[in-house]
Amino acid sequence: xxxxxxxxRRALAIPAGMxxxxxxxxxxxxxxxxxxxxxxxxxxxSSSMSYVVNVRAGHxxxxxxxxxxxxxxxxxxxxxxxxxxxxxxxxxxxxxxxxRKVRGVQSAGATRTAPLPxxxxxxxxxxxxxxxxxxxxxxxxxxxxxxxxxxxxLPAIKADRAHEKSLGSEKVTVAVIDTGVDDTHPxxxxxxxxxxxVNCVSGKPDTTDGAWRPSAAESPHGTHVAGEIAAAxxxxxxxxxAPGVKVSGIKVSNPDGxxxxxxxxxxxxxxxxxxxxxxxxxxxTDPWYFNCKNDPDQKALxxxxxxxxxYAEKKGAVNVAAAGNxxxxxxxxxxxxxxxxxxxxPGDRVVDPSECLDIPTQLPGVVTVASxxxxxxxxSFSNHGLGVVDIAAPGGDSTAYQKPEPPATSGLILxxxxxxxxxxxxxxSMASPHVAGVAALIKSTHPHASPAxxxxxxxxxxxxxACTKPYDIDGDGKVDAVCEGSKNRNGFYGWxxxxxxxAVTW
Numbered sequence: 001x002x003x004x005x006x007x008x009r010r011a012l013a014i015p016a017g018m019x020x021x022x023x024x025x026x027x028x029x030x031x032x033x034x035x036x037x038x039x040x041x042x043x044x045x046s047s048s049m050s051y052v053v054n055v056r057a058g059h060x061x062x063x064x065x066x067x068x069x070x071x072x073x074x075x076x077x078x079x080x081x082x083x084x085x086x087x088x089x090x091x092x093x094x095x096x097x098x099x100r101k102v103r104g105v106q107s108a109g110a111t112r113t114a115p116l117p118x119x120x121x122x123x124x125x126x127x128x129x130x131x132x133x134x135x136x137x138x139x140x141x142x143x144x145x146x147x148x149x150x151x152x153x154l155p156a157i158k159a160d161r162a163h164e165k166s167l168g169s170e171k172v173t174v175a176v177i178d179t180g181v182d183d184t185h186p187x188x189x190x191x192x193x194x195x196x197x198v199n200c201v202s203g204k205p206d207t208t209d210g211a212w213r214p215s216a217a218e219s220p221h222g223t224h225v226a227g228e229i230a231a232a233x234x235x236x237x238x239x240x241x242a243p244g245v246k247v248s249g250i251k252v253s254n255p256d257g258x259x260x261x262x263x264x265x266x267x268x269x270x271x272x273x274x275x276x277x278x279x280x281x282x283x284x285t286d287p288w289y290f291n292c293k294n295d296p297d298q299k300a301l302x303x304x305x306x307x308x309x310x311y312a313e314k315k316g317a318v319n320v321a322a323a324g325n326x327x328x329x330x331x332x333x334x335x336x337x338x339x340x341x342x343x344x345x346p347g348d349r350v351v352d353p354s355e356c357l358d359i360p361t362q363l364p365g366v367v368t369v370a371s372x373x374x375x376x377x378x379x380s381f382s383n384h385g386l387g388v389v390d391i392a393a394p395g396g397d398s399t400a401y402q403k404p405e406p407p408a409t410s411g412l413i414l415x416x417x418x419x420x421x422x423x424x425x426x427x428x429s430m431a432s433p434h435v436a437g438v439a440a441l442i443k444s445t446h447p448h449a450s451p452a453x454x455x456x457x458x459x460x461x462x463x464x465x466a467c468t469k470p471y472d473i474d475g476d477g478k479v480d481a482v483c484e485g486s487k488n489r490n491g492f493y494g495w496x497x498x499x500x501x502x503a504v505t506w
Contacts, residue, residue: 047091048116050077050203052261052304053099053108057084061104068102077262078204080269083307087203087262089116096297109300111261112287114343117254127220128412129423139407145231147238147422150414152374152404153394157434158501159241162441166504167233167244169444174229174247174436175276175317177267178222178283179257180214181249182418185223187231187238188247196248196274203262205270212249213418219257220417222249224425225282227416228433229440237422238414241437241500245444248276258286258343261301264360268308272315277443279312280436281321281360282429287341290356298356305359313365318443318451318458320367320436321360322395322428323383327481328353330362330385331491353385362388367439367455370492371395371431373402374411376465378481378492380473382428386484386491391462393434393498396426401473434498441503461506462496464488 053069055061060081061069069076073092079085084106092098099108130147140149144160154160173193180199183192199211214222230247231240240247250270252263264285271279285291285305291298309319328335330353337356338348353362360366370392371379378384379397399411412424435458442457443449449457467483467490474480483492 048089049091049095050111050116050260050262051088051090051096051108052111052265052300053086053088054106054300054303054307055084055086055104056106057307058082059084061086065102065104069099072098074099077202080265080308083269083311085265085304085307087265096300100296107296107300107303109297111301112258112343113341114287127224127417127423127425128410129417129421135422145233145235145237145239147414149407150409151238152408153396153413153434154239154241156372156374156376156394157241157438157498159437162500162504163233163239163243166441166444168242168441169447170244170246171447172242172245172277172440172443173275174242174245174278174280174440175250175271176222176226176229176247177250177252177264177271177279177281178225179219179253180212180222180251181226181247182213182223183249185227185416185418185420186236187234187416188223188226190232190234191230191243191246193246193248196246196271196276197250198270199251200263200266200270201251201254203260203266205266212251214251215255216418218255219253221282221425221429222251223418224415224423225280225429225433227422228413228430229280229437231416238416241434242440242444245440253283259283261285261304265304265308268305268312268319271317272312276312276317278318278320278436278439280433281319281366282432283322284324284361285359287343289337289340289342289358290335290351290353291359292351292356294355302357302359306363309360309363309366313451316451318367318439318454319360319365320369320432320439322432323361323368323370323389324358325381325427326383327381328383328385329481329491330358330383330388331484332385367391367435367458368494369393369428369432369435370494371397371428372493372497373397374404374408375402376497377402377468377473378471378483379426379428380480382431384481384483384491389491389494391435391459391495391498392465392493393431393438395428395431396424438498438500438503441500445504445506457503457506458498459495461499461502462494463499464496465493466490467492
């Protein structure tokens with residue numbers, strides 16, 4: 001994403017190309033802390049692009065399609081035959097247009113607007129890291145991990161009370177499809193599932209040991225999310241929502257922070273084939289914030305990710321995703337998107353969010369999560385929308401807007417950071433893992449429950465939360481967002497606020 005069009009337009013927290021659906025390191029009032037390619041076309045990576053070619057689901061590309069791909073200058077990187085999605089590289093600028101005419105091809109599109117590799121640069125917005133003094137000064141009640149007193153978000157969803165009954169089952173795995181996970185962290189290592197972890201950045205699984213970890217120069221986002229879900233209750237650091245379940249890392253963002261379609265498809269497919277019970281998706285799929293079905297490229301991207309996410313659910317995974325951080329009403333008739341395509345030159349465009357989708361957030365079957373702050377109100381930045389948002393959970397907010405009760409001192413969300421550290425971040429990226437954790441607790445309580453049953457329980461157990469009317473989060477006398485719907489289901493909180501206690505007692 002470009003610096004002038006950040007993922008959250010009021011906070012320069014996300015690096016260029018970082019389509020993380022949502023972590024905001026800064027908030028208002030908060031300090032910043034291989035087949036052969038046809039010889040006609042060059043194979044130079046500086047001019048090559050990546051594509052998805054969608055063929056009949058359940059089949060790989062036919063011999064005819066393979067020949068036509070090669071004839072058009074394409075090199076097949078990998079093929080996900082079960083869902084009929086083929087990942088292709090080509091330096092032919094007319095590749096997609098040519099291949100769409102081939103018998104047996106249902107859709108095809110470029111997954112980016114910049115050549116391989118992406119040329120994006122700019123520094124990552126850093127989370128607020130806890131200092132040694134802050135760690136030493138943290139107070140926690142007896143039986144709690146040392147930093148748990150700073151986690152106002154756990155009692156907000158009754159996770160502290162849930163832990164008295166169950167920490168979750170080690171037979172349940174939550175996959176963090178994200179920027180990578182540092183499994184060497186002392187709060188993550190006890191619960192890490194190496195077999196379900198992988199690097200999917202190229203669109204093809206890389207199972208090299210540790211390939212799922214972020215480099216020192218990459219975003220700590222995925223590690224933070226992993227700790228929120230399953231930081232072990234081990235007398236060290238913090239406690240996750242489901243500290244007894246397993247967590248895996250599926251790395252899908254490239255070094256520049258882009259989450260491209262081929263990587264996301266690979267991530268869902270890996271989760272599907274490795275017995276993952278829940279996936280957490282705190283990002284949107286680059287380079288388009290909204291993918292419009294009337295555009296042939298974007299239509300192909302929606303189709304590819306839809307097939308992959310549905311396959312993951314068919315194989316037993318509940319897919320949870322962040323709603324996004326622009327304070328958009330995703331049920332409105334139109335939205336101005338100023339940030340797409342974010343890997344080259346974005347420009348303002350008006351879209352209909354019912355036809356132009358934020359993926360995977362708005363895909364069928366995906367649990368869409370809005371964010372709340374320490375006072376239980378919709379976070380100032382959180383997207384919303386009646387019929388789009390399914391559930392809400394703590395994602396933090398500016399302490400100036402929603403201040404937590406002591407001993408917690410920050411309105412942001414505490415999480416694990418690479419290198420054995422802890423720190424604060426905020427966004428719907430932080431809300432989504434709370435729901436993923438609760439879903440993991442439900443699966444632990446009902447091990448034979450299907451994804452549909454887990455989702456039904458998740459919504460039925462949620463604490464109904466009425467619309468905030470008027471919603472004037474900054475107190476300036478102006479309405480900052482409009483909530484539609486009833487107490488039992490509305491655009492701010494969906495079916496309500498996630499409830500971890502009910503997850504282990506129903």
